[in-house]
Amino acid sequence: MLPVNGIEMCVETFGEPIDPPLLLLAADASSMDWWDDEFCRRLAAGRRFVIRYDHRDTGRSTSYPAGRPAYSGVDLMYDAIGVLDALRVPAAHLVGFSLGGALAQRIAVHHPSRVLTLTLMSTSVDGTAPGHAPVTVAGPVAVSAGTVTAVVRTVEAPPATDETDWSNRRAAVARMIDEVRARGGPFTPEEPHLRRSAERVFDRSADLAATRLNHRLAGYGPPVRDMLCSIAAPTVVLHGTLDRHITTDHPEELARSIPGARLVWLDGIGHEFPPRAVWTQVLTAILALAT
Template identity: 30%
Template sequence: MSVTQSDELFASLPSGIDICHQTFGDADDPAILLIMGLGGPMGWWSTPFCELLAERGFFVIRYDNRDTGRSTKLRHHTVGRTDIVRAFTGLPLIGRVSVPYTLGDMAGDAIGLLDHLGIERAHVVGVSMGGMIAQTIAIEHPDRALSLTSIMSTTGKRTVGFQHPKVFPVMLSSAGRTRDSYVERSLKGSKVIGSPAFPSDDVMARDRAFETYDRGWTASGVTRQMLAVLTQPDRTKALATLDLPALVIHGLNDPLVHRSGGKATAEAIPGAEHLEIAGMAHDMPAQLYATYVEAIARTAARATSAAADDSPS
């Protein structure tokens, strides 16, 4: 089956943010909005993965978050290392640090992109930080989300979804000032958070790291996104008010966002499906694409069924 893939396009939002995006499939099909995690450009939703979703009858949208890839960089907002440390330790921020933007602002970017594309409602799928943004969309813009899929993410509650100490040296290390140093640091990080049961191809991992850097990777952009994550609210109570089909996917071997984050998310959302995968860590191995796509399609079908039940007979 041949899948139509658009060129990369830009949506200029009223906020002044330009969002680079790309689509797969037929615009008349139900839309799926894919939201990537910290520092990840839209290409981390690989083309084969997007094509699999499109083949299941979805209009697939992937995009670069602000401060990532070819979307707007907010370089005029500077964040210091002490700001990150203060936020990570939970010390008071008011009056001491200016947060450039919040996860709510990033959710607003996603809604602005849907507006630009003329899409009223979409199935929302997010991974890691993208899962936090997807949850925020469902909470703050409930009329725009048909279903919610949150992958290897958490609720914002500090006592769940925590990091294993082994990830700190890589997280806090410098990526250097060159393309090659960034790639080498990226590969080291992939080894730490990669899925032990589903190893990635080293050549493909290196190529992806080069592509990420070349699309416009900036250390300051990642830092601003990290501050938005570290200062996020606890969404547990708000998640309990959601009324839509929801799926929570988490790896049992995730060192970056402990599986307790996925468990707490699934327990908070009424009727959520909780899919835990042995041997999966904090990545999306190609070996699991069929599993992800089947689960996402199953969740979307629940939304279709619910809509049919609610329609006048």
Template identity: 40%
Template sequence: MEHVISVGAVELCVDSFGAQTDETVLLVAGTSCSMEWWPARFCRMLADRGMFVIRFDQRDTGRASFDPPGQPSYSLPDLVSDAIGVLDHFDTGPAHWVGFSQGGWVSQLAALDHPERVRSLTLLSTRATGHGPADPDLPEVADSLLAAWDETSAEPDWGDPEEVIRSLIEGERSIAGEDFDEAHAHAIAESCVHRAHQIRSAVTNHPMADQGPRWRDRLGTIAAPCLILHGTPDPMFPFGNAEALEREIPRARLAGLEGVGHELPPRVWGRVVASISRHVRSASESS
């Protein structure tokens, strides 16, 4: 059952699935994403394979503490500390971190700065650098996505929940791969909008937050086994970003998700859950 916890001066909302005696899997969502972006059915699929699954609202999302829109008071390393605080609340040992997009950056930093808390990494649809321009050797956001952003640059009426929901759905459509699942996107967007303390802060603040020190040059020191799952036509972080992570993180293994964009559509949940389950089991047996 979800509940609000205090991590220092910050309130975060957490939720869990499965038996706490099983291996702990911490799900870290992407930019501006609350726990709803890890749907309960996906979490139960992991728990049914013998994992204790934790999801949570990051700062500025869902029922967590929030700053005024456009004024984030935290940095990316602070989001790492928040995630560690979530694990402390559940009194877990080392966890298996599953990070999507920005959550992948949080997970990489956790493995670098708190290796004793990271038993394994699964990096979904992410890259080795934070918000802002990619390194010159990494592929940038696809031209098609830049064009879509230009067409929808106006902010929605934040006082109109239905307009905000439509805006979020169109944002998901722009980063999707083949066979966009609009019903799935609508369900998540609707839940996020109606559940959030301040949806404008959720959408606005994460990309503006201080990214902290560069970490790509340290990836070679990551000791945790790493699985990388990445959509082959991802327009946000094209596939070359995943290939760079595989080259630069020791023991990393990359698996492409054909036809998947910068998303986690229900049609691939079975494969993703099976891959995470095998990875968690292998990492647990070798630790």
């Protein structure tokens, strides 16, 4: 637990502090638990000092009453910088997923000296996304000679009106599993793995109802669309070909907007933290930025 911007933030590190620092920024309403432990260890094995943390209102970091977040999307950006300050890290490689990608864009625009490289995953310009679309995901997978064949199945996306009792462990865990599966693809982890992750999230969270509502109310912060052209940090945009939450035109626009940015497609991946099937591709893309 570290004091950051007048609150308490839960932070965890992997690797050696003498290695180049790498900060992982999670999605909205997502604690650091969604960054897989082994994924973090493999990043650290690539000679990175890996830092992950709970956004405020997630995990063990400071929580606020549901519907009354005393912060904005700008504060979430400064929390990321505050974590670096608390660890006495002058600049870091930033890896952001969804909302985390939006925060990384803002840091690169407004505080470029804090950014070594940018990896923007499953996000868009300013992190904004269209409304939820009907979700169809792939089922059983066969891989032959590098070709992925999937049997398509339909998963009901969670309703727009949130009637989940987030104080009930069983209901909350089931809802989180359903959401990950609805936004995933053929390589999304199986139910036992998702259950372990969701249970860990529930057990570490002060108030999941507040987590869900407050991050939506806080928003992503003022737009930086017209300032992305000023980003000088080496940048890679990673995006799943099956991401139906943020469609393919969004990462294409993002890559065009940042000078020298490279767009890498993740075949068979939905709107999800990187599943094990693409770890090698993702880790290579992240680590290659600084070489």
